[in-house]
Amino acid sequence: MDEPDDYALLDSGGGRKLEKFGPVTLDRPCxxxxxxxxxxxxxxxxxHAVFEREDGQRWxxxxxxxxxxxxxxxxxxxxxxxxxxxxxxxxxxxxxxxxRITEQLAAARRPGARLSALNLFAYSGxxxxxxxxxxxxxxxxxxxxxxxxxxxxNAALNGLAAAxxxxxxxxxxxxxxxxxRRERRYDAIILDPPTFGRGQRGELYKIEQDLPxxxxxxxxxxxxxxxxxxxxxxxxxxxxxxxRNLLDQALHGLPARLECGEMLLTGDRAAYPLPSxxxxxxxxx
Numbered sequence: 001m002d003e004p005d006d007y008a009l010l011d012s013g014g015g016r017k018l019e020k021f022g023p024v025t026l027d028r029p030c031x032x033x034x035x036x037x038x039x040x041x042x043x044x045x046x047x048h049a050v051f052e053r054e055d056g057q058r059w060x061x062x063x064x065x066x067x068x069x070x071x072x073x074x075x076x077x078x079x080x081x082x083x084x085x086x087x088x089x090x091x092x093x094x095x096x097x098x099x100r101i102t103e104q105l106a107a108a109r110r111p112g113a114r115l116s117a118l119n120l121f122a123y124s125g126x127x128x129x130x131x132x133x134x135x136x137x138x139x140x141x142x143x144x145x146x147x148x149x150x151x152x153x154n155a156a157l158n159g160l161a162a163a164x165x166x167x168x169x170x171x172x173x174x175x176x177x178x179x180x181r182r183e184r185r186y187d188a189i190i191l192d193p194p195t196f197g198r199g200q201r202g203e204l205y206k207i208e209q210d211l212p213x214x215x216x217x218x219x220x221x222x223x224x225x226x227x228x229x230x231x232x233x234x235x236x237x238x239x240x241x242x243x244r245n246l247l248d249q250a251l252h253g254l255p256a257r258l259e260c261g262e263m264l265l266t267g268d269r270a271a272y273p274l275p276s277x278x279x280x281x282x283x284x285x
Contacts, residue, residue, distance in 0.1 A: 006071035007092045008267025011044070012274045013037035017265065021080055021088065022071040024048050028086055032275055039270075051086040059086075070157060074098045076129050077157040079150065089124045089150055093263035093276040094192075097230060098130035104283065105134035105188060108227045114164065115227060120172050120191040120214070125151030127190040127230075132163040136188065139166045141175055143197060143205075171203040173210070176217035185223040188230075195235040207235050215250035222254075226284045229256070232263060234277035243280035256282035 006022040012033040019026050027047040037044065048063040059065070059082055068081045074095035080088045105115055117131040118139045124147060128140040132155070142148050148169050155161055168175065172193075193214060197205040211233075218229065231247050240260035248258055259281045265274040 003075060005073050007073040007090075007095075009092075009265040009271045009274055010268050011037050011039040011271050012265075013272075016044075017274060018044055018047060019092075019265070020267065021090075022069060024065065024069060024080075026051070026088075029053055030274065035272065038272070049082065051082075053086075057084060057086060074126070074130075075102075076126060076133075077154070078124065078126070079153050079157060090126070091123070091234075091276070093265050094126050094232070096263075097190075097232065097279060098126050100281065101127055101130040101188070101190065101228065101230065102134045104228050105131055105136050108187070108285065109135060115187040116185070116223070117188040117190065118186040118218075118221065120176075120189070120218075121193050121197070122151060123147055123192065125154045127192075128165060129155060129158050129160060131188065131190070132160050132165055133158070137164040139168065139186070141168045141170055141172065143169065143171060143203075145169045172205065172214060173217065174203070176214070176221065180217060180220050184221065186221050187223045187226055188228040189218045189221065190228075190230045191218065192232045192234075195233075207233065207238070211246065212250070215246060219250050219254075226254075228284070229282040230279065231281075232277060232279040238278055240278040240280065243278050247280045247282055251282055254282075254284065256284055258282055 008020045010020055011018040013035045014037055017028055017030040017033055025047045027050040049059050049061045049065045051059055070079055078090045115136040117136045119128045120141050122128055122140045122142045128138050131138045148167050193207050193211055195207050231243050244258055244260035262275045263277040263279055265276050
């Protein structure tokens with residue numbers, strides 16, 4: 001029996017998406033929703049808030065919007081809050097990835113030892129929590145101090161405050177270089193690089209020029225008996241095949257089984273599945 005889930009895509013179209021996050025319904029921009037909405041406009045007007053990018057970025061509320069609230073989705077609990085960029089602290093299209101992480105790490109448990117996982121560009125910690133609930137030691141890294149603090153709150157919400165998680169605020173490439181020199185190794189590496197990002201000291205990350213180097217670092221950090229490497233991206237043009245090819249090239253010579261696909265927002269049966277990025281996964285063993 002499926003467990004209750006507080007997230008649902010209700011409708012999309014006309015460059016927008018209508019989503020339910022627990023008791024809150026939101027109307028947000030979505031460039032890839034080029035079709036016509038299926039629900040009547042009257043239902044869209046019932047959304048608690050609308051995020052607009054015309055004339056600056058702002059939330060326009062129609063009903064009281066909580067400053068913070070908690071939902072359960074993908075088997076995990078998350079604190080949500082409307083940000084100035086229209087984000088909420090969660091990407092529900094990653095729910096299948098969280099299940100994959102938990103299932104593959106749980107199946108690969110080794111007697112007397114914990115598996116180790118690295119979550120890069122870790123945001124609010126969905127993949128971190130998925131790995132921790134499978135019993136892994138996790139290194140959670142993000143360049144935003146605020147997002148790392150948010151992820152720690154999510155860990156507490158899931159009863160994982162005392163789990164073996166290293167919470168780090170750092171530039172990804174600087175950290176990866178240090179880990180390589182330390183000869184540290186990980187059984188699973190998960191990364192969701194941004195199209196464009198900036199580190200704590202102004203370091204720039206641009207996916208089109210930096211991702212191959214990121215993947216080369218990750219290859220060097222894989223253990224002798226790796227379990228999983230999972231790459232996802234929300235960058236236009238980075239299709240499933242593009243990510244698969246990059247991952248295949250980075251892992252050349254390793255006996256990996258590769259899979260790729262679109263990440264989708266889903267929910268209401270009448271709502272069209274909404275593409276929201278791509279992923280490529282490598283399973284070993």
